[in-house]
Amino acid sequence: MISKEEEMIACELLPFLRVRKDGTVDRLYNPVLSPPSSVENNTGVRTKDVIISPEVSARLYLPNLSLSDTIILNKLPILVYFHGGGFCIESAFSTFCHHYINNIASQSNAVVVSVDYRLAPEHPLPAAYNDSWTALQWVASHSTNQHNEKDEPWLSQHGDFERLYIGGDSAGANIAHHIALRASTEKLHGGVNILGAFLSHPYFWGSQPLGQEAVTDRETNLLYKTWMLVYPDCHDGIDNPCINAFVKDAPSLASLGCKRLIICVASEDELRDRGVYYYERVKESGWEGELSIFEVQGEGHSFHIFNPETQNAKDMFERLAAFLRGC
Structure with missing residues (x-):
């Protein structure tokens, strides 16, 4: 009963x-939240929170400016980061996200803008996509020479807009994919272009299994249930182009609006085969940028965020940081 x-x-x-x-x-x-810090004891990274719009806020990370290469170059690469959590949980201010991005900012010597977008189901998709685009446009608006008191000095004084990156994990990687596509058809403020993007354990799904994905019970799968919860009004369910980048009416991957792209996967992640397939489809699409894939063996979904002290996690941090440094 x-x-x-x-x-x-x-x-x-x-x-x-x-x-x-x-x-x-x-x-x-x-999630457990962490406050911003004037100086992180272990890295020297400074953090602060900003309000971008009534709907969107972010945490900013500024690496240690006393480093010799920073003094010489003056300007730093910029990463606009989108957190994971299935579009419905987690936060840019969570302890997991804070420690992760603190490491990335320190190792890459980059200014990071970690976006806190609105969550479903209170704010169903496409809210997170639109909020993330708003955040990116806000960052790009700092590229012009006409600054005012409302500008964020960490961006206007230290950001190199010739080295603008986007990236995300899981649902955040899905967002980064859509932002890269949107940037190919809509201009950013100041004519800024996205140099590179990283998609870590990207959340894509579909009705037809790929690789070793389970053939049965796909509609009882958490990945399916999450998508139907966060975007209930989308047509075609899990074969909507927003979640299935490989359907017939999905935008061409050749149009991705960046010049460098890295896909990160983990061997024990349920999303692994779809991430590898994404890499292969980009490679076959005619996209003319620099493409790479990085796989970690023996690990599951977003392992590096939840277990950052392991050697595999440290190796992944270093790979992402090297990508942001241009290596």
């Missing part, structure tokens, strides 16, 4: 959240 409580539930994404029929959302998982 169904209980009265169960009758009030529209859908669940356990153990993370529950949506009731009256539209209220019970968030069963709330």
Whole structure:
């Protein structure tokens, strides 16, 4: 017999959240948050939070400016980063994300803008896509010589807009993919171009299995249920081009609006084969940029964020940092 409580539930994404029929959302998982810091003890990175628009905020990371190469070059590469969490959980201010991006900023010697976009189901897609584009445009607006008191000095004084990167993990990698496509058809402020993008353990899915993906029970899979929760109004479900980059009506991967691209996968990740296939399809598409893939053996989805002290995680940090340094 169904209980009265169960009758009030529209859908669940356990153990993370529950949506009731009256539209209220019970968030069963709330990430531990870390405050910004004037100086991180282990890296010398400075952090602060900014409000970009009424809907979008971000955490900024500025590496140690006393480093000799920073003094010589003056300007630093910029990374606009999109966190993971299935579009419905996590935050740019979470402890996991904060420690991860702190490491990346330190090792790459880059200014990082970690975007806190609106989450589904309260704000279903395409809200996260639009918020992320708003954040990127805000960053690009600092590229002109006409600055005012509202400009962010860490960007206007230290950012090299010839070396603008985007990147993300899981759902954030999905966002980075869409931002790169959008940048090929819409101009950024100041005529800024995206130099490179990294897609780490990208969240793509579809009705037809690829590689070693399970053939059965695809509609009971957490990946399927998450997508249907965060974008309930999209046509074609998990074969919508936003989640399945390989369907017939998806934008051509040859149009990705960047010059460098790296795809990161993990051998034990359920999304691994789709990430590899994405790499292969970009390679076959005629896209003219610099393309690479980096695979870590024996690890699962987003292992580097949740277990950052392992050697595999440190190796991945170094690979991403090297990519941002132009290596």
